[in-house]
Amino acid sequence: MNQPCPLPTTARDIAPLALVSVSVEHRGQRLLSDLTLRIEGCQRTVVMGPNGAGKSLLMRLAHGLLAPSSGSVAWLGATPRQAMVFQRPVLLRRSALDNLTYALAVKGTPRHRRRGLALAALDHFGLANLAKRPARVLSGGEQQRLALARAWLLEPEVLFLDEPTSALDPAAIKAVEEAVIDFHRRGTRIVMTSHDLHQARRLADDVVLLNAGRLIEHTAAKTFFQAPRTAEARAFLKGERVW
């Protein structure tokens, strides 16, 4: 699933992520079953599937927040710099600006550069006038843009986004999608989950379809939307129940 990289970047050199026969069990229940999947190159991979399919589990496994019960999850090379943006952003009880300067401090950015970089990132994500506002009182869309600004400053080689637009209005969705495109242009590999078929059509280079903890398809987006290989994918695209 490695398409030619159209970007003038080093994204093609980011290590592939290989999941081999991965299962996740919880109290005797299989939540993910025997999943083998490789994510590589500089693609934007969109993970889709019905509620409970295992999309968030897959993201957490891929980002190293969850260990598999069996099988292996490994970067085939140097572990890349990564960031993850969640549906409900995890922000500190500080101002928007301080959330960003703190992330830069953790990253090791020298103190004298932090404020300028943080202000530039706020500006880039349309948050310049909210710099002093406590992050926790920002609206959902503003919080999501702040989370993206924080990820932007971390300069990830791989960015994971778990349903980043599910609670947002159309303008906020557009802002998040533009941010995803910006990251990708900068050479970041994108792995995101989405329930929105239109969004997946707009953003995906390849699609991973999960159902009931199993991998159904991993195909180039064009193939997935025009000629899906499996009956499950055809049903999913028609909005039919696939279980």
Ligand SMILES: Nc1ncnc2c1ncn2[C@@H]1O[C@H](COP(=O)(O)OP(=O)(O)OP(=O)(O)O)[C@@H](O)[C@H]1O
């Ligand atoms: N910590 C956990 N303990 C027990 N079960 C869990 C846990 N996390 C997830 N699950 C179960 O694993 C399955 C997959 O969950 P997951 O959140 O990955 O689904 P999803 O595809 O992201 O769904 P949605 O589209 O509804 O967000 C669900 O049935 C869920 O109840």
